[in-house]
Every structure is written in C-alpha cells, then in structure tokens.
Amino acid sequence: MNLSVIAIGDELLIGQVIDTNSGDIAHRLNPFGWNVNDVQIVADDADSIKTAIDRAFQSSDVVITTGGLGPTKDDITKATLCSYFGGELKEDPDVLDNVKKVIEQRGLKLNDLTARQALVPTSARIIQNTVGTAPIMWFERDGKVLIAMPGVPFETREMLDTAIVPQLIDRFKSDLSYEHRSVLVIGYSESLLAMTIADWENSLPPYLHLAYLPKPGLVRLRIDGTHNDKTFLITEINRRHMELCRLLGANVLCDQDLPVEKILQDELKRHGLTLSTAESCTGGNISHLITSVPGSSEVFNGSIVSYSNQAKMHLLDVASETLEKYGAVSTQVVEEMAEGACMALDTDCAIATSGIAGPGGGTEAKPVGTVCIGIKTPGGTFSYSHHFPGNRQRVIVRASMTALILAIEKIRELPIHIK
Amino acid sequence: MNLSVIAIGDELLIGQVIDTNSGDIAHRLNPFGWNVNDVQIVADDADSIKTAIDRAFQSSDVVITTGGLGPTKDDITKATLCSYFGGELKEDPDVLDNVKKVIEQRGLKLNDLTARQALVPTSARIIQNTVGTAPIMWFERDGKVLIAMPGVPFETREMLDTAIVPQLIDRFKSDLSYEHRSVLVIGYSESLLAMTIADWENSLPPYLHLAYLPKPGLVRLRIDGTHNDKTFLITEINRRHMELCRLLGANVLCDQDLPVEKILQDELKRHGLTLSTAESCTGGNISHLITSVPGSSEVFNGSIVSYSNQAKMHLLDVASETLEKYGAVSTQVVEEMAEGACMALDTDCAIATSGIAGPGGGTEAKPVGTVCIGIKTPGGTFSYSHHFPGNRQRVIVRASMTALILAIEKIRELPIHIK
Structure with a gap:
C-alpha cells in the first residue's frame, strides 16, 4: 500500500521544529508492506492544506496528516478538513469526557478553549486520543482514507501503536x-x-x-x-x-531489534551482575539511556558524573598522580574511574568515560572527539581510546553507544555463573 | 520571496534519515524576507522528482533541491534535472579539479565512480562545492530558479552560508x-x-x-x-x-528562544554559582541535558545518580531514618539529596529528583508519575511534589524540564552578588 504524509505547521517551515512524525509513521508501517510515497510539509493555511491533500490522493489511497489540531487560533487543520470532507463541527460527548480525563491527569482544569477540542466534524469517525486532547479523525471518501493525527510526536507514536496501525492494516486487509x-x-x-x-x-x-x-x-x-x-x-x-x-x-x-541499553540489561540479568557508571564527557547520558529501560533498577545502582577533576578524585578515588601524569582524558584514568565506580556504588561492573566532546578543549595530541572508555567486569578492567567525528551532541551519542556495546561484549565473555 | 524545498532520497521516506536541510535553509533565508512555502520529500525516482518540481514552481519562483547527487546508482537527481531543463551531461574540468582537491583532503584517491561527479548538465551554471564532491547546479528558466544542493547536511549548511544565500539575495533583491x-x-x-x-x-x-x-x-x-x-x-x-x-x-x-539548560547555565554564570545534581528517577537525564550545552564545565561539577537507597545514603549522606520514615520518594529525601550533592560535589546549588517513572513501582499514595524535586541554592533548600502523566520516557522528560525550570526560578530570586 502507498501512503502519503502531510505535516502541517508554520513552525516546521521556519525550521523551529523538525518533522519526525513522518519517519515514525514509516518505521511503523514499512514492516507491514506499506510505503510512504511522499511527504509534504505545509503551513497552517487552508488553501495549502487542501492543495496538499489533492496532491497526496493522486499518488496514495491513504493520507495521514499530522499537526494543526491544537485549540488555538493558528491551528486550522480540523476546520479545513471539515470544509474539505463536508459536514459540520459538532460537540462529541465522548471526546469531551476524554479531554476532561486527559486534562485531569495533567493536574489541570478544563477551560473553554480546551473544551473546543470536543467539536469534531460530523463527516469523521473519531478515535479517542488517550494521551492528548486532540481527537484523531478518520475520514473516508471513494475508498480513500485520510487520518488526521496530532503534531506532538509522543502522542502520534502512542496512537500509531495502539490504534492507527492496527486499524489501517485491518481496513486494507489483503491475502498477503x-x-x-x-x-x-x-x-x-x-x-x-x-x-x-x-x-x-x-x-x-x-x-x-x-x-x-x-x-x-x-x-x-x-x-x-x-x-x-x-x-x-x-x-x-x-x-x-x-x-x-x-x-x-x-x-x-x-538477532532482534532491541535498544542496546535493553540488551545490556538482559546480559547483566543473565549473569546476575550489577552495574554503575562513571561519566565525564558523556555527562550522564549513559546512565540516562540505561535508566530509560524499565527494570533497570534491578541491575543498575547509579552513576557518578565526575565533570571536575575534584569529583574524579573525591568520589571515584582516581589518584591525583594519574591525572597529572596522563591527563583526565586517558586510558589510565578511565580504568581508575571504572574501578572507583564499582567501589563507590557497590557494583560488579562499571562503565567509565572521559573525553573531549567539544567545541572547545581540544589539543593536537587529543583533538575534539577523543574519548577514552573504561570497562570493569569480574573478568578484569579494560580500556579503549576512540576518536569520534562530528559536533558535541554527536560525540556524546557515539561515545555512549560505543561504551554500552563494549560493556555487552565484555560481559558476554564471562561464564554465566561468574558470581 | 517564496521558496520551495524538495528533499530527495529513499532514506528519508523510510525514516532512516530525518530531513534537517529544509530547516537549515529556512533558518538562513527567513531573516532576509524569504519564506519556505512548502517542503516535499520524494524518492530517488525521476517521475517523482519531476512532478515535485512542477508542483513547487506552482507556488514558488525559487526551488532548492537537496540530495541524490552522489556517484552511485541510486542517485539520479543530476540526470533527472538534465532531462527536465535540457542540455547534456559533459565533463567540467574545473569540477574535476575541485573533486580531486576534496578527495585528497580526505586522504583518499580519486576512483572512476567519484570522477563521474565532474559530469554536469550544460544547462546549469555550476557553483563549486568546496566541502564535498557533488557540484551545486543553478538552473534558470522563465525567471524561475532551481538550485540543486547535496544531501549531506554539513555540506548544505556550508554552501548556503558561503555561496547560495548571498547569490539568491543578490538575484532577487526584495523590499520585504x-x-x-x-x-x-x-x-x-x-x-x-x-x-x-x-x-x-x-x-x-x-x-x-x-x-x-x-x-x-x-x-x-x-x-x-x-x-x-x-x-x-x-x-x-x-x-x-x-x-x-x-x-x-x-x-x-x-524573552528569547533558548534551550532551558542554556538559560540555567547563563543564570549560574551571572550569579557566579556552581551546580551539581543528585538524580534518582531522572537517571542522569538532567546532568545529560546540562552537559549538552558547550561551556557547562565552567558551572557544573557533576552528578550523583543514586538509583539505589545505598547510594543515596553513602554518596549523598541521606539519613536512613529519613528514607525509612518518609520513603525514597519524598520531599524530605530530595532536600537531603540536594544538600548531599552540594557537599559531595562541592557546589553552591544542586537539583535533586526522586520519583516513580514507571511502569512498575507505583502505589495508591504514590502512583506512577509522582516525582519529588529538591532545589538547593545559597538562599535555602526547597522541595516540590509533582505528578506527571504519560509513560516512563515522558515522566523522565517532564520531571527533568520542571526541575531545570525550578532551579532557574530559585536562582533568579537571589541577589547577583550572592557569593
């Protein structure tokens, strides 16, 4: 099946927000034999939206729009779709109940403007948005389908998974x-x-x-x-x-598509081991990734983000001589950091990083992007020196992923009943 | 002036790569009175590219395409534009020289495939790409302009700044x-x-x-x-x-569009204060956000991610009585965590979090989403209890942003020369 996406919003056209919804839609539908044929990004403007829909229906039987469903004046997708598909805007009591529920969960009270989210086109079938106030609208005409989804990425992802993808597959059943x-x-x-x-x-x-x-x-x-x-x-x-x-x-x-941090958690559980991290240049990102996965508290005791040398010495017991002799960005220091983290946080394993994420701080011998990674397991303490290209964000991400992968490899080398 | 962008590439339509070029183009041209009217993302397919150009010229006098200019089989933008605007592909000796120079700078040798980058349409004016092998092509017809740029974001940014933006402004002098x-x-x-x-x-x-x-x-x-x-x-x-x-x-x-973590860094610098964090449920994300901003090492000493109660007691000096009496998720504990972080990491201020990010761990009194936040500044120690809706990721993000904002507010209450 061919699918077209229309991302609606002035903020997308001035580059203040980057459209990630179309990628999320492709990720979720590609495995079921659906292809995103084209993406159009258009302004919060009725004519632009209508032209984009006409064009999208030329190449695809299914169109998903994202964005422009907020209750404020600049959001006009709902009224535009109502004029495109016919019918009128009418209050839907089920939507109102859902909006109230979502608003209450956020600890807020319903006001008149938000209550207007319950006005929906009579020409649409409504799918309740369980994580936001903008109802999802499913329009059909001449066998073609348009689904209007919110622009907030987490709402779109959640509703794709729980409602839209299953309903699309069911609607366009094939023998395949x-x-x-x-x-x-x-x-x-x-x-x-x-x-x-x-x-x-x-x-x-x-x-x-x-x-x-x-x-x-x-x-x-x-x-x-x-x-x-x-x-x-x-x-x-x-x-x-x-x-x-x-x-x-x-x-x-x-052999499955799992997040690297989940693979690490599984390996730790399989070996009955606990983990801590000691992070300098990655600034807590490794700890953040590990703790993003439910169940991490069973294997992860915590992290020491030692941005200053003082913190490396006081909290991780790195020797001042090692810092002086080799510098903070060195394999020697990350090995001591990993060992210090195991002591301070009472764990079997540790991941340590120290590097120059940039843009400042680089030298000829250790340019921006140089990152040392230390891994301690019951099998020993290991260290590596890498150079990652790109800006600060990219260096942090690459260093974090590399460190997680090295930890998985080192833990896999251990016998299962290591403890 | 209205401008349309066409981002070309199969990888964009399967969500493997996110289009950031259109945002970069908007950022650079908006201040000169140019509006990106629409963005189309299309496949590496000649018909799709030609249809997209026809559509773009309906709304705009200027079209910028990005991508599809590589030397491999799947990149067909150049041949397609040559067929659209007429002329033939001919080797340009200046382009060949430039390609050789760029390849040498990368420490590589020119091969036959890359040498084909020097074949350019006779219908285009060529602008040398100083940072990549794909020459930029400027086509004009009936007063309308199409500029074909590479898909690699850093090449596009560099060439926009050094050549394309100045030439466009010169070509279409405007009063707006x-x-x-x-x-x-x-x-x-x-x-x-x-x-x-x-x-x-x-x-x-x-x-x-x-x-x-x-x-x-x-x-x-x-x-x-x-x-x-x-x-x-x-x-x-x-x-x-x-x-x-x-x-x-x-x-x-x-009163400007700055990242919250950058606003916090600026406030700390303005007051001459240092910061640390003590994170439980946010798992290092606050530290990660703070250290994502260049210059953070001047104000940020580090973080203790105390996922276990042991770590809260040993590293942050939280009293076992406080943990027993009020529980780990309590305003009393986050206050002690914030004070402990200031001690352990030798800082003036600290942010502390403890909560239930879910999906497990909730109780009737403290459901999933309950997060306590502690803030210590030279003005005192403060604590707050929040409830955030949504899944684990969302609770972590909301708790982190709320904590950063609370820290900014508390630091702003202080006189400038607090130290």
Whole structure:
C-alpha cells in the first residue's frame, strides 16, 4: 500500500521544529508492506492544506496528516478538513469526557478553549486520543482514507501503536502476510557490510528484501518478507535470518531489534551482575539511556558524573598522580574511574568515560572527539581510546553507544555463573 | 520571496534519515524576507522528482533541491534535472579539479565512480562545492530558479552560508523584511495562555502573527512579522514583544528562544554559582541535558545518580531514618539529596529528583508519575511534589524540564552578588 504524509505547521517551515512524525509513521508501517510515497510539509493555511491533500490522493489511497489540531487560533487543520470532507463541527460527548480525563491527569482544569477540542466534524469517525486532547479523525471518501493525527510526536507514536496501525492494516486487509526479522551488526561500516554479505543478499528470493539502517555504533539489518502463504513465509524468513546470523558470527550484537541499553540489561540479568557508571564527557547520558529501560533498577545502582577533576578524585578515588601524569582524558584514568565506580556504588561492573566532546578543549595530541572508555567486569578492567567525528551532541551519542556495546561484549565473555 | 524545498532520497521516506536541510535553509533565508512555502520529500525516482518540481514552481519562483547527487546508482537527481531543463551531461574540468582537491583532503584517491561527479548538465551554471564532491547546479528558466544542493547536511549548511544565500539575495533583491521574536512562558497550559492573552493577540496588526509552540514544561510563543519597512517592522515587533513580556510578567522564563539548560547555565554564570545534581528517577537525564550545552564545565561539577537507597545514603549522606520514615520518594529525601550533592560535589546549588517513572513501582499514595524535586541554592533548600502523566520516557522528560525550570526560578530570586 502507498501512503502519503502531510505535516502541517508554520513552525516546521521556519525550521523551529523538525518533522519526525513522518519517519515514525514509516518505521511503523514499512514492516507491514506499506510505503510512504511522499511527504509534504505545509503551513497552517487552508488553501495549502487542501492543495496538499489533492496532491497526496493522486499518488496514495491513504493520507495521514499530522499537526494543526491544537485549540488555538493558528491551528486550522480540523476546520479545513471539515470544509474539505463536508459536514459540520459538532460537540462529541465522548471526546469531551476524554479531554476532561486527559486534562485531569495533567493536574489541570478544563477551560473553554480546551473544551473546543470536543467539536469534531460530523463527516469523521473519531478515535479517542488517550494521551492528548486532540481527537484523531478518520475520514473516508471513494475508498480513500485520510487520518488526521496530532503534531506532538509522543502522542502520534502512542496512537500509531495502539490504534492507527492496527486499524489501517485491518481496513486494507489483503491475502498477503508480512514478516520481518532484524539483526544488529557491530564492527562494520554500512558499505563494508554490504560487500561482505553481497552474495547472500543476491541469493534472496524476490519475496524477501533486505534494508540497511545504520545507527550510531552499529548497522541494523532488516529482512522484510511478503507472501500469500504465511507458514511458508515464516519458515523461509527464519531460515534466511539464521543464515545471516551465522554468516556474521561474532559481529551480531543481537538477532532482534532491541535498544542496546535493553540488551545490556538482559546480559547483566543473565549473569546476575550489577552495574554503575562513571561519566565525564558523556555527562550522564549513559546512565540516562540505561535508566530509560524499565527494570533497570534491578541491575543498575547509579552513576557518578565526575565533570571536575575534584569529583574524579573525591568520589571515584582516581589518584591525583594519574591525572597529572596522563591527563583526565586517558586510558589510565578511565580504568581508575571504572574501578572507583564499582567501589563507590557497590557494583560488579562499571562503565567509565572521559573525553573531549567539544567545541572547545581540544589539543593536537587529543583533538575534539577523543574519548577514552573504561570497562570493569569480574573478568578484569579494560580500556579503549576512540576518536569520534562530528559536533558535541554527536560525540556524546557515539561515545555512549560505543561504551554500552563494549560493556555487552565484555560481559558476554564471562561464564554465566561468574558470581 | 517564496521558496520551495524538495528533499530527495529513499532514506528519508523510510525514516532512516530525518530531513534537517529544509530547516537549515529556512533558518538562513527567513531573516532576509524569504519564506519556505512548502517542503516535499520524494524518492530517488525521476517521475517523482519531476512532478515535485512542477508542483513547487506552482507556488514558488525559487526551488532548492537537496540530495541524490552522489556517484552511485541510486542517485539520479543530476540526470533527472538534465532531462527536465535540457542540455547534456559533459565533463567540467574545473569540477574535476575541485573533486580531486576534496578527495585528497580526505586522504583518499580519486576512483572512476567519484570522477563521474565532474559530469554536469550544460544547462546549469555550476557553483563549486568546496566541502564535498557533488557540484551545486543553478538552473534558470522563465525567471524561475532551481538550485540543486547535496544531501549531506554539513555540506548544505556550508554552501548556503558561503555561496547560495548571498547569490539568491543578490538575484532577487526584495523590499520585504522578516523578523521573529520569541517568549518562553511557564505556568500556563497552551489554552489558558491563549485565553489570557486573547485581547492582546486580537489587537495585533495584520503584518504580525502569533504562533503557539508547546514544549514539555513550557509554551513557546513566537511573533512573526513581515513588512517592507524594516525599521518600522523592528520598532513595532520589539514594542509588541515587550508588551507581551510585560503582560506575562513572572511567567516569562526567557524573552528569547533558548534551550532551558542554556538559560540555567547563563543564570549560574551571572550569579557566579556552581551546580551539581543528585538524580534518582531522572537517571542522569538532567546532568545529560546540562552537559549538552558547550561551556557547562565552567558551572557544573557533576552528578550523583543514586538509583539505589545505598547510594543515596553513602554518596549523598541521606539519613536512613529519613528514607525509612518518609520513603525514597519524598520531599524530605530530595532536600537531603540536594544538600548531599552540594557537599559531595562541592557546589553552591544542586537539583535533586526522586520519583516513580514507571511502569512498575507505583502505589495508591504514590502512583506512577509522582516525582519529588529538591532545589538547593545559597538562599535555602526547597522541595516540590509533582505528578506527571504519560509513560516512563515522558515522566523522565517532564520531571527533568520542571526541575531545570525550578532551579532557574530559585536562582533568579537571589541577589547577583550572592557569593
């Protein structure tokens, strides 16, 4: 199925907000055989919105709009769609109840303006937005569907997962089955990986397709399969998935598409180990990633973000001689930081980072992007020196991901009953 | 002037890469009276590209395309534009020289594939890309202009600044000026804010327009102005901006569009104060946000992420009696955590959090989303109890933003020469 996305909002056109909703829609629908054919970003302007819908329906039977559903004057998507599809705006008591519920959960009281969110076009089927005040509107005409979703990314993601994706798949039922399998691969650039698995990729039957999705520190491979015989498809995609994993051997970080921080949590639980972090240049981001996954409190005791040398010495017991002799950004210091974190936070393992995230602070010997990573496990203390390109944000992200992956590798080397 | 952007690339439509070029183009051209009228994201497909150009020229006299200029098989923008505007592809010796220079700077040798970058349409004026191998092509027909730029964001930014923006302004000299002003507002929902400033908003002249941009913990208001008298426009937009700030009084967090973590850094510097954090439920995210801003090492010493009660007691000196009597999620504990962070990390101020981010761990008295925030400044120690709706990620984000805003408010209450 072809799908078009229209992202509506003046803020998108002046570059104040970047449209991420269209990518989220593609991510969720691609595995079910849906393709985003085109994306249009248009202003909060009735004519622009109507022209964009006309154009989108030329290439696709399904259009998703995002944005412009707030209660304020500049949000005109709802009125525009009502004029496009006909009908009138009428108060829907179920929507009003839902708006009240959402507002109360936020600790706020319903006011007149927000109550107007309950005015919905009579030409639309309404899907309650369980995480926001803007109801989702599903319009149909001549077999074509338009779904108006909110612009707030977390609302759109939540409602795609819980309502829109399942309902779209149900509405456009086909005899085709869709399956996908993922492999997270480390130690390869995208092009080197493509060359390494070229023969295998070329041998894939036409109903299986391989997609390369590079992420910081790894490449995600996804096999998408489409076939009218579901049992056959599952057998074949599983066989090819196993082949691919065998071919890549130790470079397979995971044979499922899981966040790296979740893979680390699972490895820690499997070995019965606890973890702490000692972060300098990553500034708490590794700890933030680890604690973003539910269940982290079972394996993660905490972190010491030692931005100053004082903190490295006092809280992590890094020797002042080591700091003086090798500098704060050194393999020696991150090893002491990792050992200090295990002591201070009473854990079996630790991840430590020290580096120059930039834009300032670089030297000829240690330019911006230099990051040392220390890993302590019951198997020993290890350290690595890396250089990551890009700006401050990119260095922090790359260093954090690399450190998490190194920790997974070092923990996997341990016997299961290490403790 | 109206401008349309066409971002070309399959990777954009599967959500593998997010289009940031259109935002960068807008950022650079808006101050010169140019508006990005619409953005289209299309596949690496000749028909889609041609249709997008036809559509773009319907609304704009200038079109910028980005992407699809690489030397590999899937990049077809150059050949498509050559077929659209006429002429043929011919090797340009100046482009070849430039490609050789860029390749050498990268420590690589020119191969046949990359040498093909020097084939350019005879119908285009060529602008040398000083930071990449894809030459920029400037086409003109019937007074309309299309500029084909590379997809790599840093190349596009560099070439916009050094060549494209100055040449566009020169080519389309205009009498219109465009100005924006922003206000970050706290303590209001979007709708309550709209009701509060309705009279003021309705009194705006037609050349000024107000946009509401809600973010976690605050609402961003932006006044956009367009007028042919630049001096008049600046005077009027400044006057209205000041009126709005006065109207909102203490609810104005900032009269510019700055990240909250940057506002906090500026306040700390203004007062000559240092900061640390003690984070439980936010898991290091506050520290991560603070250290994402360059210059943070001047005011930020570090953080203790005390996920376990042990860590709260050992590293932050929280009394075991306080933990037993009030529980880890309590105003009493976050006050002790903030004071402990100031001691452990030798700072004047501290932010502390303890809460239940979910999905597990909630009770009737303290449901998921309950977060206590402690703030210590030289003016005292303060604590707050909040309830944030949403999933784990959202609770972490909302709690982090709320804590940063509370810290700014408490530091602003202090006299400048507090130390």
